[in-house]
Amino acid sequence: MSLPELKINGPFYTDSDFETTELAPSYRIDLRNPTNEHLDQFISANLVSDWSQLTWKEVGKPYEVKTVAKSKLDWERDHGEMSVKTSWEFFNKSFHEWFIKDVPEELSKAKQELKGYLARFKISDVKKALGETVRLSLWNYAHRVEDGIWDPRGKRALFEGLDVRKPRILFLGAAEGYEAMQLYAMYPEGEIVMVDYDDFCRTDRFGHFPDSYPFLGVNPVSGHPKVWHKNEMNVHYVVDDIRNLPFGKEFDIVLSVGLLEHFPDDFKQEAMNWHRKFLKPGGYAIMTTPRLQLKSKLFYMIMADVMNHTYRELMDVRQMGLYVYEGGFDILRHGYIKVHNGIVAQPR
Numbered sequence: 372m373s374l375p376e377l378k379i380n381g382p383f384y385t386d387s388d389f390e391t392t393e394l395a396p397s398y399r400i401d402l403r404n405p406t407n408e409h410l411d412q413f414i415s416a417n418l419v420s421d422w423s424q425l426t427w428k429e430v431g432k433p434y435e436v437k438t439v440a441k442s443k444l445d446w447e448r449d450h451g452e453m454s455v456k457t458s459w460e461f462f463n464k465s466f467h468e469w470f471i472k473d474v475p476e477e478l479s480k481a482k483q484e485l486k487g488y489l490a491r492f493k494i495s496d497v498k499k500a501l502g503e504t505v506r507l508s509l510w511n512y513a514h515r516v517e518d519g520i521w522d523p524r525g526k527r528a529l530f531e532g533l534d535v536r537k538p539r540i541l542f543l544g545a546a547e548g549y550e551a552m553q554l555y556a557m558y559p560e561g562e563i564v565m566v567d568y569d570d571f572c573r574t575d576r577f578g579h580f581p582d583s584y585p586f587l588g589v590n591p592v593s594g595h596p597k598v599w600h601k602n603e604m605n606v607h608y609v610v611d612d613i614r615n616l617p618f619g620k621e622f623d624i625v626l627s628v629g630l631l632e633h634f635p636d637d638f639k640q641e642a643m644n645w646h647r648k649f650l651k652p653g654g655y656a657i658m659t660t661p662r663l664q665l666k667s668k669l670f671y672m673i674m675a676d677v678m679n680h681t682y683r684e685l686m687d688v689r690q691m692g693l694y695v696y697e698g699g700f701d702i703l704r705h706g707y708i709k710v711h712n713g714i715v716a717q718p719r
């Protein structure tokens with residue numbers, strides 16, 4: 372079967388592209404299974420039946436990632452300890468650079484360079500080029516080929532079946548805002564409020580998120596599947612500390628992706644409270660955190676200079692669930708998607 376021409380820079384993907392998946396230079400396009408029939412394949416769900424019976428003794432504590440990005444170590448040598456906010460600013464710049472890479476082109480450049488250094492026996496340059504080639508290959512596999520970071524099918528499986536219409540969605544620590552846009556496509560015509568205290572997230576990570584990226588969701592008029600794009604969504608981006616937000620209990624969904632694992636235990640319940648305090652009665656808190664698995668440990672080790680600017684843990688879904696349960700939530704759905712744990716919960 373021949374695929375339609377890549378539409379990354381051209382006309383947008385539409386409903387006529389259902390069932391296609393393509394590799395763009397920086398990410399995967401995935402419009403397979405628009406009717407959501409097979410979504411349960413993409414989540415291993417509901418492994419714990421009674422959270423009140425689970426103890427920390429049984430599940431142990433999360434694994435702390437201890438490797439630190441070189442740019443942070445260099446900065447701290449000159450300036451002293453880096454604040455958490457500055458650490459996030461370093462992280463966001465560094466992570467964003469990888470999302471916009473033309474991966475095949477950069478990989479072939481890195482391999483050419485490596486060959487040149489090898490031929491000239493420039494050992495320190497060989498080491499550097501080898502490191503870059505390994506990082507690019509891993510990024511190519513994890514993000515572009517496997518789509519492990521955005522994981523639209525896993526996220527759709529996690530987000531399925533919520534009892535909401537035109538929801539107001541609050542995204543805490545929104546970065547580029549991907550998951551709120553996926554939710555909006557599935558539950559359209561409401562509003563997204565993205566919050567991040569790093570303005571670069573608003574201007575670049577979200578600001579330059581490709582308009583042409585297709586999110587699979589639903590047409591609110593016909594109820595049939597529909598392709599949504601960023602520029603069709605009702606998004607407000609607030610640049611502020613989550614602790615300063617003026618909102619009351621006014622959101623149907625409060626969402627965070629990769630936030631909870633950045634708080635040591637003494638601060639976890641404060642982070643859990645953030646998910647409760649803006650929710651309407653009957654609203655949903657949705658959270659994901661990176662999974663504790665060998666390939667994630669390897670990822671954060673190899674990508675340390677790209678990723679490791681802040682405190683970070685890897686946990687399994689039972690550990691994550693215990694934090695959520697102890698935070699006063701009933702867990703409605705929990706499970707593993709590609710590289711994250713996911714939980715949908717409601718205040719008890």
Ligand SMILES: C[S@@+](CC[C@H](N)C(=O)[O-])C[C@H]1O[C@@H](n2cnc3c(N)ncnc32)[C@H](O)[C@@H]1O
Pocket residue numbers: 459460463466543544545546547566567568569572611612613614628629630
């Ligand atoms: C690990 S990131 C979220 C992961 C995201 N999916 C990504 O791709 O980077 C967490 C985000 O939360 C933001 N953040 C952390 N603490 C915050 C706070 N107290 N107030 C506002 N934003 C915060 C950071 O700036 C960062 O962009």
